[in-house]
Amino acid sequence: MTNSVAFIGLGAMGYRMAAHLPKSFAQVMVWNRNFAKAEQHAAKYGTQAVTIEQATQADIIFSCLPTSAEVESIITQYPPKSGAIWVDCTSGVPESAVKMASFLQAQGAHFLDAPVSGQTIGAENGTLTVMIGGDAQAFERAYAAIEPFGGLIKHVGESGAGFAVKAVNNMLLAANLWATAEGFTTLKANGVDLNSALECINASSGKSAVTEMVLPQRILNREFPLTFALPLLAKDTGIALALAQQAKLPTPLLSLTQNLIQTANLTSEPDSDFSAAVKLYESWSQIEIK
Amino acid sequence: MTNSVAFIGLGAMGYRMAAHLPKSFAQVMVWNRNFAKAEQHAAKYGTQAVTIEQATQADIIFSCLPTSAEVESIITQYPPKSGAIWVDCTSGVPESAVKMASFLQAQGAHFLDAPVSGQTIGAENGTLTVMIGGDAQAFERAYAAIEPFGGLIKHVGESGAGFAVKAVNNMLLAANLWATAEGFTTLKANGVDLNSALECINASSGKSAVTEMVLPQRILNREFPLTFALPLLAKDTGIALALAQQAKLPTPLLSLTQNLIQTANLTSEPDSDFSAAVKLYESWSQIEIK
Amino acid sequence: MTNSVAFIGLGAMGYRMAAHLPKSFAQVMVWNRNFAKAEQHAAKYGTQAVTIEQATQADIIFSCLPTSAEVESIITQYPPKSGAIWVDCTSGVPESAVKMASFLQAQGAHFLDAPVSGQTIGAENGTLTVMIGGDAQAFERAYAAIEPFGGLIKHVGESGAGFAVKAVNNMLLAANLWATAEGFTTLKANGVDLNSALECINASSGKSAVTEMVLPQRILNREFPLTFALPLLAKDTGIALALAQQAKLPTPLLSLTQNLIQTANLTSEPDSDFSAAVKLYESWSQIEIK
Amino acid sequence: MTNSVAFIGLGAMGYRMAAHLPKSFAQVMVWNRNFAKAEQHAAKYGTQAVTIEQATQADIIFSCLPTSAEVESIITQYPPKSGAIWVDCTSGVPESAVKMASFLQAQGAHFLDAPVSGQTIGAENGTLTVMIGGDAQAFERAYAAIEPFGGLIKHVGESGAGFAVKAVNNMLLAANLWATAEGFTTLKANGVDLNSALECINASSGKSAVTEMVLPQRILNREFPLTFALPLLAKDTGIALALAQQAKLPTPLLSLTQNLIQTANLTSEPDSDFSAAVKLYESWSQIEIK
Incomplete structure (x- = not known):
């Protein structure tokens, strides 16, 4: 008791x-x-x-x-x-x-x-x-x-399984975040209105927690509220990647994701929310995701 | 009228x-x-x-x-x-x-x-x-x-914007699909039950249309019903990538996604559903996502 | 005559x-x-x-x-x-x-x-x-x-074959350049003397025109003399990639290389030599390759 | 003494x-x-x-x-x-x-x-x-x-520096090998004679130990003599990558290289020479590098 x-x-x-x-x-x-x-x-x-x-x-x-x-x-x-x-x-x-x-x-x-x-x-x-x-x-x-x-x-x-699921969840969040940044920047560069595109994608097969929540609530409105710090996301993607490597699994997409998030982390301002990882990509494309 | x-x-x-x-x-x-x-x-x-x-x-x-x-x-x-x-x-x-x-x-x-x-x-x-x-x-x-x-x-x-949104939507679907395959294989290789993990992730920030629909309805049940052919997904990711390249945008994650989907397409059986792209990854990892 | x-x-x-x-x-x-x-x-x-x-x-x-x-x-x-x-x-x-x-x-x-x-x-x-x-x-x-x-x-x-060979040559140059930057930065971060490492690698299987010429003559000495402009290398990697895509070939490594070089190009100072592409990587790692 | x-x-x-x-x-x-x-x-x-x-x-x-x-x-x-x-x-x-x-x-x-x-x-x-x-x-x-x-x-x-240089050397070998496979396949798919292309590239800036030795002596002649086993190259790329990760360095190109070599390793025949890694790529492109 x-x-x-x-x-x-x-x-x-x-x-x-x-x-x-x-x-x-x-x-x-x-x-x-x-x-x-x-x-x-x-x-x-x-x-x-x-x-x-x-x-x-x-x-x-x-x-x-x-x-x-x-x-x-x-x-x-x-x-x-x-x-x-x-x-x-x-x-x-x-x-x-x-x-x-x-x-x-x-x-x-x-x-x-x-x-x-x-x-x-x-x-x-x-x-x-x-x-x-x-x-x-x-x-x-x-x-x-x-x-x-x-x-x-x-x-x-068993022990560790909970941490493993969390790490993989956050890795998927990271992958979806970066893919979404690249995809929406591609749309904006081609003259598409991002809010209309978002509405369509959220009613379609490309949707994710990133398009449904992170993009409208943190990125498009340029608020990037600090609720989950970027260094912690970088840490979590590292945990997920280590799990794959210990199992000798090739994970090309997750590896690239981890590299991109870690780069964003190394080059970000202090106290950045995880969603601010997209600012690294914006510095490359010279296009704001808004 | x-x-x-x-x-x-x-x-x-x-x-x-x-x-x-x-x-x-x-x-x-x-x-x-x-x-x-x-x-x-x-x-x-x-x-x-x-x-x-x-x-x-x-x-x-x-x-x-x-x-x-x-x-x-x-x-x-x-x-x-x-x-x-x-x-x-x-x-x-x-x-x-x-x-x-x-x-x-x-x-x-x-x-x-x-x-x-x-x-x-x-x-x-x-x-x-x-x-x-x-x-x-x-x-x-x-x-x-x-x-x-x-x-x-x-x-x-303007003209082309509809096609652009569709292509990017399907590119995001492709990215989420492949990332999910790598992530869930990593979990299985570490002894985690995939159905329990799926339930958690679908209640968390890593969820996407892939985890909510494609994974349970097409992959985990090993059915891969042909409703959207893999060659068409490969075509669509190519369209999205071409949009990025015309705009001189670097898109490392989308490029890798397109390469992986195209590899899956080239090596797949005829009449494969898009979800069967994960079979290429399974041939690498020797682990079935189920 | x-x-x-x-x-x-x-x-x-x-x-x-x-x-x-x-x-x-x-x-x-x-x-x-x-x-x-x-x-x-x-x-x-x-x-x-x-x-x-x-x-x-x-x-x-x-x-x-x-x-x-x-x-x-x-x-x-x-x-x-x-x-x-x-x-x-x-x-x-x-x-x-x-x-x-x-x-x-x-x-x-x-x-x-x-x-x-x-x-x-x-x-x-x-x-x-x-x-x-x-x-x-x-x-x-x-x-x-x-x-x-x-x-x-x-x-x-046939017609075009000359351009194709040149484009692929320059793509390999680009891949070797970026891989070398990542590799030597990894060595420096681990306390290895870069000049000694270079001498060993140039006597080993990892050598390339980049380690034999570009690294000692342009990068380690921090001179980056402008003899082949970065935008031209970016253009050439784009030509090589287009050749692969027209043939429907997956080329994950060359695609990533082209994305990295294009990112370096977009973020570089005017009149940068191609070797200055590594400065983008240095801005990520916070480590100078010298 | x-x-x-x-x-x-x-x-x-x-x-x-x-x-x-x-x-x-x-x-x-x-x-x-x-x-x-x-x-x-x-x-x-x-x-x-x-x-x-x-x-x-x-x-x-x-x-x-x-x-x-x-x-x-x-x-x-x-x-x-x-x-x-x-x-x-x-x-x-x-x-x-x-x-x-x-x-x-x-x-x-x-x-x-x-x-x-x-x-x-x-x-x-x-x-x-x-x-x-x-x-x-x-x-x-x-x-x-x-x-x-x-x-x-x-x-x-210091202690470990020798192993580090060797691991990075072999990682560069691996990167050059895979990039060369993609590049030469691209040329062949576009109708270029590979031996002529090789002669040009070996007299140009894209050359490496791979184009000078591995490609002519092991791959183009289809001999793949077993002198350095593929699992050992996979191990070495893993060592190099771990060095980068311990230093928190992003290394997108080396990570992708390691993933590709590890995939080749997992899917290769027993007793494969490292050069046989390209056979995985050949299975994707359906084009023999010869």
Whole structure:
């Protein structure tokens, strides 16, 4: 039985995700490196700002951090108690999930890789897609704790499978983003009105989450709101590519995508949203996608 | 005022599109190279099977043929009368649209490039997306004639703009298809269940018409039903690429996509559906996407 | 028998090529759009600066112009006399060679596409490689006139074959250039001394004209001397790619090369040498190849 | 002072390399997993077939094995004595060189990564290019022992630098190979005689070791003699790519090259020479490069 839950990492996503937990749990501990943010969260949502030592002794510990490196660092310094389940919502590295699952298993605890999709709006509304790898029984036990912020909550395989699905999802996002940039620039260069073209394509077989959401809400309006940072997308495409390479798979299109996104990342302004990757392409074509 | 309409080209798409016209027009002429098909259509839908000379003298002439070459050949041999509007639903070449529009204008007639998206099911249901380039007034006049088989009917620009949007739409379809094949193969090679992954991705930012429809309905079930032939997709990606090259645009991702689809086309079995392009990739990875 | 020769186009290449002709011919006419250059050539090398009308009436007419468009324009305005041979040393378009050969044949004259390789130093020394397409007998007759500036003079096929070989040669140059830039940057990023690496690679299987000449003489020394302009290399890679596309060949590596060179071209400073294409890559990697 | 040398790994390269050592050393030990080959070498060249325990106690130990994994396995099982220098001629992984150098340093010994280029003919003639990473003093001491089979012997940097240069060399070989295949196929599809084209390109800026040697000696003659196996080239391109990725460098052209070579590797017949990678491309184009 779950008596206590903790949430570690109150970034743009984690802050909103943790806010849903008090609906289901009497005691919700939160911790953040910048501790003021934890205190702010406690004041606003009725959670408790605690030390990292306390947080890691909860029955269920959530983490949502920039990369697997930070997660590993905390887990190995502050291992959870026996019987605990660590639910890591970071967009992490599958290999790291395997390692952490094995490390926690040796202590009688469990590690679930449970990355989320849906961005800040999904975190806000508690409708995130959660793709989960790891022990099936631990998944069953943790399900109710995930539910407050989850829409679709899906067990996709062994440890690392959740991270793998997230990485491939984001790789497809990246591929669709760049292909869309090239395609719409081609249309504009040929005198086609982009809004009319977008309406047609969104009613046709070329549509994607990029044409339905990213292009109209971030690019055509030139807003590029920072909700998912470009360096994180570059990291995720790298994770997906590493998965292919470990399996000795040729992936020409995904490799090129990763190269283009990484180039965009290296040449972008600080604090760029992932959608701003198209600005690199605009600097080549001298055509704004608007 | 439109008194007569004709439909030229009763292939998988045209046959179904023309079937909707009698709802709105008393007289609907149809013509097909294999004339038996025209007679069958007449018997079934109350249209009239006529000669090509008669068909091309209608007020509004629709054509839906394999490529712009066939359309040009008919138009130049059998030019329509003054005041007529030729609505070409072929997935054609923008340059050809410009040429035909100019040729018909010299005769007091109009040419609209009006390719459709939605496949045979959309043609069946009369819900096709129709993206139209050419004279705005001709578009207004032709609108009612297009409505019986159209869902979204959109004027997107000058002559050629309709073909351009269609070509780019299909290029995006091709890019998404190949990226999805690489991505899902990567997941399978890493032990992830593809159906669970698909459910997650379709609730996430990596989704596209490929993940929502093509992958479950054509690939994962190993059916690859022939409704849109691979050589036609290869042709369309070539049209999109030519548009980029004429504009001197670099399009690394679309170029690679076109190369991959063309390779799939060259090495595929006859009568392959476009979705069977992934079989080339499967021959590389030795992993079936299922 | 050849009594008179003319040279049209005294650019960096043509000026030096024409300078060798007086060794073999009593009368050498020269013409240049900027006529002062023709007069300067006449004064320096004992040629005769003449009008375009006169130049095009020689027994053998050489041309060396930026693109096939300029050549076509002159040939069609000032067609040569019957029996003449037009030797076009431009890096031109194969299709144009076929057209010009047919146009001249109708007038009893011949067109040879005869692009050259070897850069200004080869033109200076009269050791250019000349790759020639067109009528074999015309090639035999023109051979002696080409010899003064040619090293290897080779008949490679029908009209257009010379241009095709040149375009593919330059495409390989472009591919080797970009691959070398990526490879040497990778070495530098890993702490390897580039000059030592270069010495090893030039004694190994990875060597090319780029590692043997372009890298040490233009890039590592940061000189990028303008002897072959980047826009011309971009044009040539476009010609090579068009040849592949007309043959429906997939060429993933050459397509990507052309896209990268075209991007470099679009984003380069004016008057950039072809070797300066690597500066685009340097702007991505933030590492200078030196 | 070097009193004894040993050579571990008598494959196609090692067998010939070790044959030169008796010129300079009184005592040359050899070891091979298939020991009969060591005995054959001893009988033919006056070396001594010894146990692995004996071989690894020489003053200078050479190794030439398929991959770094085999080298690591032997070194860690049979570490050399203090003062010894291990010269690893494998085409290995830079990271492994760093690890082995550190491991041996802790024992008072040295590890030099010293991969070779020049193929079996260079090994036969003792003219191999040897690119060496590691401690500069160890390099000086080992120089004389390398000389019998070396032509150019070059210190290129710290541990791993030798492997890095070799990997990048082979990546450039791979890129040039594939680009050449696409380019020459394009020429053939356009009716150009490949031997004439080759002669021109080898006298021009597009030439490389591929056009000068691989194409005429292995491909155009359809012999594809097995001297450097395709799986090893695929491995080497993977090493080069990993170097780029560790440095976060985008390398679009090298990535595509690696994907194509890996695809060729996955789909090739057993015992294919690296040059047979072009057969994959031939299966796409349906055109033999001959």
